[in-house]
Every structure is written in C-alpha cells, then in structure tokens.
Amino acid sequence: MDYSKTAAGVLQGVGGEENVSSLVHCATRLRFVLKDESKADTAAVKATPGVVTVAQAGGQYQVVIGNDVPDVFAEIGKISKLGAASADGAATDAPKGNLFNRFISMISSIFTPVLWALAGTGLLKAFLAAAVTFNWITTDTTTYAVLNALSDAFINFLPIALSITAARYFKANEWTSLAIAGALVYPTMAGLVGQPGLTFFGIPFTMVSYVSSVIPIIVVVWLQSHAEKFLYHVLPGAVKRFMTPMIVVLFAVPLVFVVIGPISDLLGGGLGKGIGWVFDNAPWAGGAIMGGLWQVFVIFGLHWGLVPLFTLEFQTTGQILLVGPVFAAVLAQAAAVAGVWVRARNKNLKSLAAPATLSGFLAGITEPAIYGINLPLKRPFAFGIVGGAIGGAIIGIGGVFAKAFVVPSGLALPALFGNGNMIMLIIGLGVAIVVPFLLTAIVGFVEPAEEAAPAPASAENDLVVLSPLDGTVVDLSETPDAAFAEGALGDGVAILPRSGALYAPFDATIAAAFPTGHAIGLRHADGAEVLIHIGIDTVKLAGQHFDVKVTTGQQVKAGDLLLEFDGDAIEKAGYDLTTPIVVTNGELYPAITDRASGPVSHGEPLFTAVSVESAAVTA
Incomplete structure (x- = not known):
C-alpha cells in the first residue's frame, strides 16, 4: 500500500479537511465524524487503493483499512491538520445523529486510545495466569509480584486513563480530570470501601470501589466540562486559571462519592447480575447471541456499546462471561476466510485470504476478512455466523469466562484457561472453527472472475x-x-x-x-x-x-x-x-x-x- 496515496484519496473522498469534525483510528478503521456526510463520495473512497470498505454507523463515517490503518492515519496528519489531537479522542464538534448514534460515537472516542494498552496488559495477565496454572511460576515470588503489577495496574487504574480521553472528548481540562480520577482511586479512599458510618459535612454516604470503574469518571468529566465553561466566564481573569480547577475538584469529587458513585455502582451491579442471570439460566442463549452476532455488531460499529459492559462485569464480579463466546465469533470468521483461501482459484482472492486468515486467527483482527472477502462473497460470512453461534452457545453452557480484558484472538486464549469447563471451551472453539471452514470449503461460494493480468512493459x-x-x-x-x-x-x-x-x-x-x-x-x-x-x-x-x-x-x-x-x-x-x-x-x-x-x-x-x-x- 502507498500510504500517502491512500490518505490523500480518503481525505479527498470524505469532502476534504474542511468537512471533518474529528478523526480517530482504531485497530483497522479511520473513524471520521463529518460535518455533512452528504458531501462524502463513498464510491470514490471505496475505490481508493488500500481501502477495504466504508461503514456508516454510530454517528461515524468509518473507512476500513486493515492492519495498516496507523500508517494511513499518520499520512493524513502530514497533509492536513487532522491527526495528533483527535487521535486521542477529541472531537471539535459534537457528533450528529440520534441519541444512540451519539452514545456509540462517545464510547468509541473515549475507549479507542486506551483499548490496545488495556488489551496488551490483559493478555500479559492471561499469560501470567496460565503460567501459574501450569506451575511455571509461583505466586510467592517477587518475579510474580512484578509481573502481576505490570499486568494488573492499568485495569485497576482505568479511571485515570479514561479521565484523559474523556476530557479530550468533552473538551475539559485534562489535568483537572486527572486530579479527580486520582482522588477516586486514592489509597486512603479505597480503604474506606464497605466501612459504615461515613459522612461528608454531615451527609452520609457509602464508599464504593472505583477500581476498574467506567461510568463515574465519564459522568463527572462531562459535568466538569460544563462547570469549567461557566467558571471561566464568571471568574475574574486574574484568578480563574487556578480557582476553576480548585472549585471543580472541591465539588466534583464529593459529588462522585455521595451521588454518582453509589448510583453507578447500583446500576453496574444490577447489570452484572442481569448478565449473570442470563448465563445462569440460559447460557446457551447468551453464548449464541454473542458468538453469532458479535461480528454483525462490529460491522455497524455497535460493539463499542458493549465494551463498557465488559469492564462493568469485571468490576462487579471479577470475571467477564461475555468475552468467552466472542472468541468463537472471531475464530469462526477467520476459519471461513481460511476456507476461501483453500477453495478459491482466483489468485487475487487467494492473496487477500492468506493474510486475512492469519490476522484473524492470531490477532483477532477480522475486518480485512469480513469486508474484503467474507461479506462480499456472502456465504462465508453467513457460515461464520452459524459457526460462531453454535460455538458460542457451547462455550456459554460451559460457563467459560476471562479474568482479564483481552481482545479475543488465538494469542489471547490463555485468558480463558482454567476458567470454567475447559472441555466445553475446546469443543466450542473446535465447532466454531471446523463448521465455517468445512461449509466454505465444501459448499463453496460464487467466485469472482479472474481479472486479466496487465500486459508486461515493453x-x-x-x-x-x-x-x-x-x-x-x-x-x-x-x-x-x-x-x-x-x-x-x-x-x-x-x-x-x-x-x-x-x-x-x-x-x-x-x-x-x-x-x-x-x-x-x-x-x-x-x-x-x-x-x-x-x-x-x-x-x-x-x-x-x-x-x-x-x-x-x-x-x-x-x-x-x-x-x-x-x-x-x-x-x-x-x-x-x-x-x-x-x-x-x-x-x-x-x-x-x-x-x-x-x-x-x-x-x-x-x-x-x-x-x-x-x-x-x-x-
């Protein structure tokens, strides 16, 4: 891929820099918030070399690139003023669309910058847990203590990371947001969790744990952004720079302790119990939904709405049941594209299927497989849904869960080891892989005609x-x-x-x-x-x-x-x-x-x- 040509073509196709409110990227997509989507030439964007497809969902204009998206994103930063600031989730204008689309856009922008650090440290935690399970390392060594701190710190102090990305999204002062988040996870405050008789100036409150929490910091930073605008307007210029953060912290932190935290804890606890109820009473249904529809959620960008549920479930229960079936969904689409790789005669199709297969199985990056091959061919994508649903149902019945936030992939499988019925996990993953692979390889698909090769230079x-x-x-x-x-x-x-x-x-x-x-x-x-x-x-x-x-x-x-x-x-x-x-x-x-x-x-x-x-x- 010529990154500069791809970047220029995409930027031109979306209506130019002047039509872009904000731009971020995730693992495989450039995520634009456009001022006027009607000005975007979607056909031209799709025709740009290096672009897999375009998806318009969640209030965003999403250009799917694949694994090379960071390089294209960097090139856009070179030819425009977009890039560095918005890469961390800032939005120059509020996203347009209905409330649901705006919510998805918000979650995407706030979580995108931290996702890979969260997944990377989660994977390290999974490997560490596997090492303990197989007696490669014991928990009473300093080596374990160091590795555990490395792998556990980020998820524990997640509110601090989200305070930065939320501040950039809501246009609040990052360092004031950081001060608020720091107070939420301050050791002295953490020591008050569960203790009776707590008051603040005579107002009784219950201290809840803010470790790994999501909702309180996002809500309070949103409130902070509005408070800062008001205070900057009414305070004298000589004092507003230091008085504003003092006033915001003074009121925001107690507000969280007394009101926001207990309410969010109640809601989160209820949601966690709800998820647990589904997997306790109809685990096959929960597994089938997550395993079968996860990649459909990905297509429309709706999976971002589920990411906070993972962290909420982890915060309230210490485990994530939702993640297990998603492994089936991811590996099923990778298996379907592997079937295309084996069956296809079209050389271009084979050349696309090979790296897409490896990317899907090893890294869990399925967009190149979905948009480049499975979805255009239709049948492989449907076979992947079938395999993912069956495999997810089996994994759900087995009560398989993760004890760390990971991006589902072959390399992240250790996150599931020892958590639930491992026989059911093996069977579920096996079905998720074998069913779509065999259906694709045997039943087949309508293969595009081979394009004539260009004549050699003479x-x-x-x-x-x-x-x-x-x-x-x-x-x-x-x-x-x-x-x-x-x-x-x-x-x-x-x-x-x-x-x-x-x-x-x-x-x-x-x-x-x-x-x-x-x-x-x-x-x-x-x-x-x-x-x-x-x-x-x-x-x-x-x-x-x-x-x-x-x-x-x-x-x-x-x-x-x-x-x-x-x-x-x-x-x-x-x-x-x-x-x-x-x-x-x-x-x-x-x-x-x-x-x-x-x-x-x-x-x-x-x-x-x-x-x-x-x-x-x-x-």
Whole structure:
C-alpha cells in the first residue's frame, strides 16, 4: 500500500479537511465524524487503493483499512491538520445523529486510545495466569509480584486513563480530570470501601470501589466540562486559571462519592447480575447471541456499546462471561476466510485470504476478512455466523469466562484457561472453527472472475513525459531536498517555474490529488507513475496559495490544467519553488533518457521514462 496515496484519496473522498469534525483510528478503521456526510463520495473512497470498505454507523463515517490503518492515519496528519489531537479522542464538534448514534460515537472516542494498552496488559495477565496454572511460576515470588503489577495496574487504574480521553472528548481540562480520577482511586479512599458510618459535612454516604470503574469518571468529566465553561466566564481573569480547577475538584469529587458513585455502582451491579442471570439460566442463549452476532455488531460499529459492559462485569464480579463466546465469533470468521483461501482459484482472492486468515486467527483482527472477502462473497460470512453461534452457545453452557480484558484472538486464549469447563471451551472453539471452514470449503461460494493480468512493459511502453510547467529545467540533484536530490523518491528532473499553472504531462489517471495542493500523483495506462511536487516543504502551507482543479481518480488528457498556484506568495512565505518531477515506480521504469535542459514550456518533451523491457533490450 502507498500510504500517502491512500490518505490523500480518503481525505479527498470524505469532502476534504474542511468537512471533518474529528478523526480517530482504531485497530483497522479511520473513524471520521463529518460535518455533512452528504458531501462524502463513498464510491470514490471505496475505490481508493488500500481501502477495504466504508461503514456508516454510530454517528461515524468509518473507512476500513486493515492492519495498516496507523500508517494511513499518520499520512493524513502530514497533509492536513487532522491527526495528533483527535487521535486521542477529541472531537471539535459534537457528533450528529440520534441519541444512540451519539452514545456509540462517545464510547468509541473515549475507549479507542486506551483499548490496545488495556488489551496488551490483559493478555500479559492471561499469560501470567496460565503460567501459574501450569506451575511455571509461583505466586510467592517477587518475579510474580512484578509481573502481576505490570499486568494488573492499568485495569485497576482505568479511571485515570479514561479521565484523559474523556476530557479530550468533552473538551475539559485534562489535568483537572486527572486530579479527580486520582482522588477516586486514592489509597486512603479505597480503604474506606464497605466501612459504615461515613459522612461528608454531615451527609452520609457509602464508599464504593472505583477500581476498574467506567461510568463515574465519564459522568463527572462531562459535568466538569460544563462547570469549567461557566467558571471561566464568571471568574475574574486574574484568578480563574487556578480557582476553576480548585472549585471543580472541591465539588466534583464529593459529588462522585455521595451521588454518582453509589448510583453507578447500583446500576453496574444490577447489570452484572442481569448478565449473570442470563448465563445462569440460559447460557446457551447468551453464548449464541454473542458468538453469532458479535461480528454483525462490529460491522455497524455497535460493539463499542458493549465494551463498557465488559469492564462493568469485571468490576462487579471479577470475571467477564461475555468475552468467552466472542472468541468463537472471531475464530469462526477467520476459519471461513481460511476456507476461501483453500477453495478459491482466483489468485487475487487467494492473496487477500492468506493474510486475512492469519490476522484473524492470531490477532483477532477480522475486518480485512469480513469486508474484503467474507461479506462480499456472502456465504462465508453467513457460515461464520452459524459457526460462531453454535460455538458460542457451547462455550456459554460451559460457563467459560476471562479474568482479564483481552481482545479475543488465538494469542489471547490463555485468558480463558482454567476458567470454567475447559472441555466445553475446546469443543466450542473446535465447532466454531471446523463448521465455517468445512461449509466454505465444501459448499463453496460464487467466485469472482479472474481479472486479466496487465500486459508486461515493453518497448512500446516507454513514456514521453511532457513538461507540466513553464520554467527552467535543472538537474534533480540540485533540488534543495535530500530525498529528491538523492533519488530516493525516484529519478527525473526538476523545474524552476516561471508561471503558476500546472498541466498534465501525459494522458493519465489522477492517482493522488493532495488537498493541500502541493503535489499531484499521476498514473499512465501502461503503469508508469509520476509525482509532481510543487516547491519544497510547501505541504506546511496547508493549501494556502494553491487551487487544485482535479480530484483523485479523475481521468485527464495531456495538457489539461491540474492546478494553479501563486508562486510569488509562496516564495514570500519563505519556500523554495523548485519542483521535482519524478517516476516513482522505478522497478517498471528503471531508466530516464532524453532529459530536457534550460528553458522549457509546458507541453514540450521533458524526458522519456524507459520501460524495464526496453532497458533489458538495450542492455
């Protein structure tokens, strides 16, 4: 995947940076909150190389990338002002839509930044529990004490982590939120849990445990955000910076102890008992629902609404019954795509199925399998639901649970070891894997026709690149940027422009029209790819002084106007206008010949990109 092209295509497709309220990413998706979803060109986004599919759910416009999503997210941060701040869950505008969608969006934004740390430490705890079970380590050693602290601390102090992400989401002061969370898990306060006769200025209250809690900190940070707005408005400027956090902490923490905490504990306890009742009285039903429908929840982004239930169940019962059947759901979809891998004759389908299978089984990342293969083929996805439901029901009957929050996957299985009926766990997972695999491999699916392979480059594939600018040709090595000067980004030439119009140098598809206007990527029908980068470091102008006339995916003819720029303004802003024009896929076009020199006008021959076949014949 070319991350920069994918990033540019996605950002263009969602309506540009100006249409984005916030952007975060999870394990496999870019999660946009758009100001106006009608401005998004979903077809163009789906057609962007590297994009698996698009899902619109939970108040978010979700672009599924797969395991490479952090790299695409980072590239979006380079070509726009989106990224770093919103990566931690901040939202510049409140999410739109109904109350349910807004709730899902809130939970997603608050939990996304902490999810992998939570899952990673949970997995470590699972491995540690397995080591104790198999007598590889004993609990009376300092080694165990250290490892237990490493694996247990994050879930214990979860309110502190959520105070930061919630503050960023609700636009509250992070450090005041941290002070509130710190008070909730302060050792002295924790020591008062369960003790009778507690009062605060004569007001009786019951101290509950805030270890691993979720609801109290989210609620109080939401209240904090509103209190801060009010206090900043009414307090004098000379004192509001230190008086505001003092007042907020003074009122917020007792409010949690006296009101919010006991109510949330009551609700959480009731919810935990409700979950326990289902798994006590109809465990097969609870297991079948979680095992069969979990991946459907994932498609619509609704699984985020269940994540707090996991932590609430753990807080109230010390175990998570809901997680066991989800292992069946995840491994069932991985098994279904493995069946596609075995049965498919289409080479492209096989090449997609192989990494999707490994990703699903080992890491529990099923989006590439679901969106790239199982869902488009329909039957494998349905077979996965069937296998997950049956396997989940069996695991539910076995009363299997986890003692740590983990992302269900093959590597996380130790989290279930020794917790419940292990025979039923093995049978349930076996059914979840074998049933969808055999159904997919034997019953099969409607396989897409094999696309004709592109013709290899030949002498006729040599490409004459016309000058896209009026200006003066200089050697690429004179470019004041090491990456271009040393040819790291490809061979070609550079031009010092004398006018502010950029034209297409050949008939092409716009591979990347950067929203910032500083660069254009073009792809010829024979496969040559050319990058035109106007000026050095001009991406920092964030689109100022550039007017892009084309969009990613658009077909253009040689001589078509691609963009206009104000060269004088760019130079006055302190940027060098030297413009490299390079061939970026040197493996297909390894040589550049017939380079122009001196003054050149747009439309005149600039250089010839020699195909690999021509180069071989010449050699």
